[in-house]
Amino acid sequence: MSLHIEVICTGDEVLTGKIVNTNFSYVTQKLEDVGLSVQWETTVGDDRENLLRAFQLAGERADAVIVNGGLGPTVDDLSQEIAAKAAGVDLALNEDWLKRMEDFFQRRSRVMPPNNRKQAMLPTTAEVIDNPIGTACGFALDIGRARFYFTPGVPRELRRMLEEQIVPRLLAKAGLPGAIFLKRFHSYGLGESHVDSLLSGVEALVPDGSVKLGFRAHYPQLETKLTARGRDMEDIRRKLEPVEREVRKRVGNFILGEDDQTLEGVILKELQAQQATLSLVETFTSGQMAARLAHLPGADPVFRRGVIARALPEVWAAVGLPGAPPDGPLTDRIEFGGTICLAIATEQDVASRKARILGGREWVRLGAVEMGLDCLRRYLQKLPVYERIDFEKT
């Protein structure tokens, strides 16, 4: 049976829109990635009555509830207080956590301010969930029929606590095998439905249904995800291997990287491996290609020079070409769509690519930056620079 999971986000900053709630999208995605699903999300402010009502309602509906925020030292941080009230228990000072906080401040050569003591006040029935990188103490307890997991609002503290401690507890609660792995492929040039149809049937290569295919589109790139479940990592690797091979074969040259790789990172690595340097001349993309590459750690000796100009005589002068440039406007006056022209030259060789892309001006520019970088990746990897993509009009 599948677990009914809810998320409660707390805090006036989120409720009033001062900050966009990226903690929620992170939590729900992470759970999706391990095969769990959030059914319901609630956001309430730093308000006793609404927090209590939200905890009670979720406690009636859910098996598990993740609460985010409200564990800080200030008076508007109310999560422990309301958790205790909803569970019908008292708050008590947790001496271990107090000690942890004092050590935390001491390591930073600071004295703990008195109001931080509040962060060690926990409901008496709470199970402590460690926060190795902050003073907000995570904890779990039962309210109604649900197990509640309280997490800090600071994104990196939340992420670490969720991944290392809450996900394993939820998987155990759901009776799912503990070992799970997310394999990711990044591609440029093919739309989600296209890749979905290219990959039709790959899940069936593992007949027990323990490998699931999913996508996440963030134009201009697409992420293809394989979630695999198994007894242990060796079991997972054995199951994934034929599926991964098939994905690489079918999506082929469009795969620009895997897992934590980025397009710009792959390009930099290829340049380093070939002991090559790079100079860029940009017109329409206005420096946005250089801005992706030149700041990367390790790019200093590789990225030689970037030139940006919007007028052709300036390009001519900047690269030291003699004579007058040809007539005509340099940049396409884009109405709805535009033509992108790019070329890659080495001492021996020139490759070029032209494409007409539909969309508004900034959409086309976004596509032009990605196409420029991806063609460079293809060139460096000795793949065809010219391969038709879904976003171009022929």
Place this chain on the structure above:
Amino acid sequence: MSLHIEVICTGDEVLTGKIVNTNFSYVTQKLEDVGLSVQWETTVGDDRENLLRAFQLAGERADAVIVNGGLGPTVDDLSQEIAAKAAGVDLALNEDWLKRMEDFFQRRSRVMPPNNRKQAMLPTTAEVIDNPIGTACGFALDIGRARFYFTPGVPRELRRMLEEQIVPRLLAKAGLPGAIFLKRFHSYGLGESHVDSLLSGVEALVPDGSVKLGFRAHYPQLETKLTARGRDMEDIRRKLEPVEREVRKRVGNFILGEDDQTLEGVILKELQAQQATLSLVETFTSGQMAARLAHLPGADPVFRRGVIARALPEVWAAVGLPGAPPDGPLTDRIEFGGTICLAIATEQDVASRKARILGGREWVRLGAVEMGLDCLRRYLQKLPVYERIDFEKT
């Protein structure tokens, strides 16, 4: 008495985190800007049971509920169906909206697909809320003790419907004067609490409390907001005038723009007004300054050339300087913080600025880009280029 307002966001894409819920932060901010507050937000997927439960719960608690999404033509768009069920009424075909949709398709020389007919099926008690730019029909009806407003998931359709039609209805319901205006100031270099203390007492310049001060920080910039309420726009302008004057006086040179102005847009306008052109040489910022400016409409004749290089001999060569560059590394090896050096030169004049900024490498780079652009703005506006900012370490 203040209105209890809730927002319900619907859709599997939001609930699973495939998209970040920026519609919610937009809605709640917009309501804050007109002096209304959201008390509670709920996100549920495309699921009949959860939608019905969410509508019923909000209908018990709230005076007004804004529902976003679920008005599309596909089978997983359930908002009208569940709204009718929650209100205890039937769905009926709205002939006027059907005609509107047919016209909509006809104007685009297309035939309306049969499944779009579903978008004209409305609860019998629904008040139609116009959507002038799409086929999703907005509507309002009562569920429980609350008035519900159903809005499309497409951001630009939501924005237009909210601003033009739902906000006025909510203000009338709250018994607030209909005329409201949001005045915004953008600054760089001062933190929120600093500007807050600089502006202490400005609200009191309007004794009837109809002007409210607020902030929105998005590093490196800060937005200072004045929300003014009045009988009509003339009344508002009269009330705002002394407060605006005081804000301009107290925040002074740090104000880089107002309302829809952007830093890069102000720079471009100044350059155009002075019939000046701009060339940029970037090292540590790696093209990120050019990427903010050079693509703007109208920048073609103004932005002459950008040069990016990570090594000093390359900078030397690129700008045509004779001789050898001085010894030593070009870029600060940033650990936690870094020193930013910048200079602005014209034929007559040179101005320069140096600052030590704390933070991680990418944080410092973000600050360096902003400081570079803001110093250019100051130079063009004949303001001191060098004025201490809150983010620098002296």
